[in-house]
Amino acid sequence: MTRGKFITFEGGEGAGKTTQVARLAERLRAGGVETVVTREPGGTPLGESIRDVVLGASPEPVTELLLFAAARAEHVAKVIRPALAHGTWVLCDRFVDSTRVYQGVMAGVSADLIGAIEMRTVAPTFPDLTVVLDVPAEEGLKRTEARGALTRFDAEHAAYHVELREAFRRVALAEPERCVMVDGSRAADEIAADIWRTVETRLLAEARP
Ligand SMILES: Nc1ncnc2c1ncn2[C@@H]1O[C@H](COP(=O)(O)OP(=O)(O)OP(=O)(O)O)[C@@H](O)[C@H]1O
Ligand SMILES: [Mg+2]
Structure with missing residues (x-):
């Protein structure tokens, strides 16, 4: 069976x-492509519990890294890998790059430690494609404020969001074979069409018999 x-x-x-x-x-x-949608932090009942604990507290960056890593280990082993092995495609809302950006670049945990944990929790199940949605910080904040669903991360200062955007851009540029940067400031339909073209060229073409 072809891997998803x-x-x-x-x-x-x-x-x-x-x-x-x-x-x-x-x-x-x-x-006709069997697809599962999942998210991080979370993705399993244990992972969702960890997500709730972390988002309701203010752990040290390394504590946060380890708790999210625990959630990810479960998620990869129990959900992502089995689905892919079954031929199902997996779409995940946030994954390793969020860790590299939030706990790494933004909170200062060393890239070496993050990399070592990735090797033990994720490898060899790295994404085939990572879509990095790029929007100006003010635009992203305006959207989440309009939605009214503020989490601890949303409440941070605007300058933090400017830095955050830069961090995602750097992480994406570091791995161009895996990551594609998409201008997320356009209409949702236009962005979806753009992402679909990338999926067709990079993944569907080779998945077809
Ligand atoms: N292209 C777009 N143009 C305008 N508004 C958008 C666009 N895409 C999404 N939105 C709206 O902006 C808000 C945030 O979108 P969405 O929840 O998809 O972002 P997100 O990246 O998942 O955010 P979060 O990091 O908070 O989970 C939602 O209210 C959504 O309807
Ligand atoms: Mg979201």
Whole structure:
């Protein structure tokens, strides 16, 4: 059986990740591709409990890293890997790049430690494609504020979001074979069409018999 493809969506708050995950899932399913949608932190009952604990507290960066890593280890082993092995495509809302950006670049945990944990929790199940949605910080904040769903991360200062955007751009540029940067400031339909073209060229072409 052909392994499914693993696609992750990354970017700052309000970049449109959840919206575009849903759009792509709809389009893949319409084309007969079995697709599961999942998210991080979370993705399993244990992972969702860890997500609730972390988002309701103010842990040290390394504590946060380890708790999210625990959630990810479960998620990869129990959900992502089995689905891919079964031929199902997996779309994940945030994954390793969010850790590299939030706990790494932004909170200062060393890239070496993060890399070592990735090797033990994720490898060799890295994404086939990562869509990094890029929007100006003010635009992302405006969108999440309009939605009224503020989490601890959303409440941070605006300068933080400017830095965050830069961090996602750097992380994406560091791995061009895996990551594609998409201008997320356009209309949702336009972005979805753009992502679909990338999926067709990079993944569907080779998945077809
Ligand atoms: N291209 C777009 N143009 C305008 N508004 C958008 C666009 N995409 C999404 N939105 C709206 O912006 C808000 C944030 O979008 P979404 O939840 O998809 O972002 P997100 O990246 O998942 O955010 P978060 O990091 O907070 O989970 C939602 O209210 C959504 O309807
Ligand atoms: Mg979201």
